[in-house]
Amino acid sequence: MPNQDHPGRWSWLKPALWGLVIGLIAGPSLSGYFGWQVLADTAQQQVHQAVVDQESKICALLARREVQHPGKLEYGQRRDLAEKYAKLPWAPDVDFHVVDACADALAGEAPPDASPSHG
Numbered sequence: 001m002p003n004q005d006h007p008g009r010w011s012w013l014k015p016a017l018w019g020l021v022i023g024l025i026a027g028p029s030l031s032g033y034f035g036w037q038v039l040a041d042t043a044q045q046q047v048h049q050a051v052v053d054q055e056s057k058i059c060a061l062l063a064r065r066e067v068q069h070p071g072k073l074e075y076g077q078r079r080d081l082a083e084k085y086a087k088l089p090w091a092p093d094v095d096f097h098v099v100d101a102c103a104d105a106l107a108g109e110a111p112p113d114a115s116p117s118h119g
Contacts, residue, residue, distance in 0.1 A: 048097075056101030059085045063106055070106040079103045 031037050062085040063070060070078055082102035087094045 052095065052097045052101055055086070055088055055091070055095070055098045056105055058088065059098060059102035060105040063102065071108060073106075075103070075107075078106045082106060 028037070059082055063081045066085075067073065067081060070081060073081065079099065082099045083094060086096075086099045086102055
């Protein structure tokens with residue numbers, strides 16, 4: 001007796017495959033739309049920004065050793081001072097994002113993250 005395929009035996013496969021195809025298309029699209037994905041570029045930008053924040057604080061602290069009140073300097077002088085201290089020993093080159101952030105930090109009178117101590 002020849003092997004006859006019974007139509008009811010594989011009837012569940014067609015809806016399951018359609019569900020799989022729709023899920024593979026809709027899943028990433030919806031998660032990207034709602035911001036549930038962390039893209040590699042976004043993660044790299046966040047890491048770079050965190051590094052810039054930390055290095056600019058170090059730069060500002062080092063620059064304040066040379067100039068007591070850098071907020072009183074002109075912008076060009078603050079930027080030159082920031083550029084001098086933005087080259088950190090572990091960094092291969094000067095990151096001009098660090099220079100800009102450091103110059104901005106030097107414009108304020110208080111050192112970055114300095115809080116008055118009580119005691």
